Amino acid sequence: MSVAIVIPCFRQAQFLAAAIESALDQTAAAAEIIVVDDGSDDDSSEVARRYREVELIRQDNRGLAAARNAGLRQARADKIIFLDADDRLLPSAVRAGLECFAQEPAAAFVYGAFREVRGRSEHQRFVRAESHTDLIRCNWIACVDAVMFDRAKLLAIGGFDQSLGMCEDWDAFLRLSRTHPFGSHQEAVAVYFKHDQNMSNDETMLLHWIDVVRSKELERGLDAEQLEAWREGEAIWRSFYDRNPQPRTARIRGAISRLLGRR
Numbered sequence: 001m002s003v004a005i006v007i008p009c010f011r012q013a014q015f016l017a018a019a020i021e022s023a024l025d026q027t028a029a030a031a032e033i034i035v036v037d038d039g040s041d042d043d044s045s046e047v048a049r050r051y052r053e054v055e056l057i058r059q060d061n062r063g064l065a066a067a068r069n070a071g072l073r074q075a076r077a078d079k080i081i082f083l084d085a086d087d088r089l090l091p092s093a094v095r096a097g098l099e100c101f102a103q104e105p106a107a108a109f110v111y112g113a114f115r116e117v118r119g120r121s122e123h124q125r126f127v128r129a130e131s132h133t134d135l136i137r138c139n140w141i142a143c144v145d146a147v148m149f150d151r152a153k154l155l156a157i158g159g160f161d162q163s164l165g166m167c168e169d170w171d172a173f174l175r176l177s178r179t180h181p182f183g184s185h186q187e188a189v190a191v192y193f194k195h196d197q198n199m200s201n202d203e204t205m206l207l208h209w210i211d212v213v214r215s216k217e218l219e220r221g222l223d224a225e226q227l228e229a230w231r232e233g234e235a236i237w238r239s240f241y242d243r244n245p246q247p248r249t250a251r252i253r254g255a256i257s258r259l260l261g262r263r
Helices: 013-024 044-049 064-074 093-103 132-137 151-156 168-177 203-220 224-241 250-259
Strands: 003-009 032-038 054-059 079-082 109-118 121-125 147-150 183-194
Touching (some): 003 093, 013 044, 032 044, 044 054, 054 064, 064 079, 079 093, 079 151, 093 109, 093 147, 093 183, 132 168, 147 168, 151 168, 168 203, 203 224
Parallel strands (some): 003 079, 032 054, 109 183
Antiparallel strands (some): 109 121
16 A cells, blocks of 8 residues: 655645655655645745655645645545644654554544644544544544545545535545544554644634534434434534534524424
């Protein structure tokens, strides 16, 4: 099995070199390292060109999902990791992912633990999800950097949903896990840095896209157990971010009522 590492980048030249070097510094080498410059107006492309091992794609700014999809289409490897330009892979990332796939050959993706760093504070995060129903409750995976995908299976569902402004990784996990198994391991494979430029700092926008992804999953159809998990998820996400005790949209309230047979 071969692995591609795709690094989407938009105005993150100051972080990009470290991300590329973490992709190069793998105990099991990646077959491809692809940087997708998503219309940056800084020197992101120039940074990527310093590395002869890196293939550079430049495109007009189309958003994170589109940048990931460009790398997905360009890659030729069997498996693929998406590394955000402001994060890092640990040297074990490729090896640990391939070992997990060897145990779960039918999996659409596998994931490991990651280290979350905020200033001088660091802690390791891992929550084991075992089923599509678990992922309906919450995006327990949390960090796309810690995931290795089967490239063909991700391509088969159309890649990441480019209509989403956030949470496109969770949406992909949900769509893949509807029809395929997935695996996990507890080895730390990535470092996620929390800083002022993180998209997830805008909690109002994040909550909006969480609602959008949850609504999409509801519309795809849920059985009774999955619906209960979906409803539990509302409380989980609200406990993370939302101080408003009321459901956030009439659309979601109406969808629940229809599924429960109430009018």
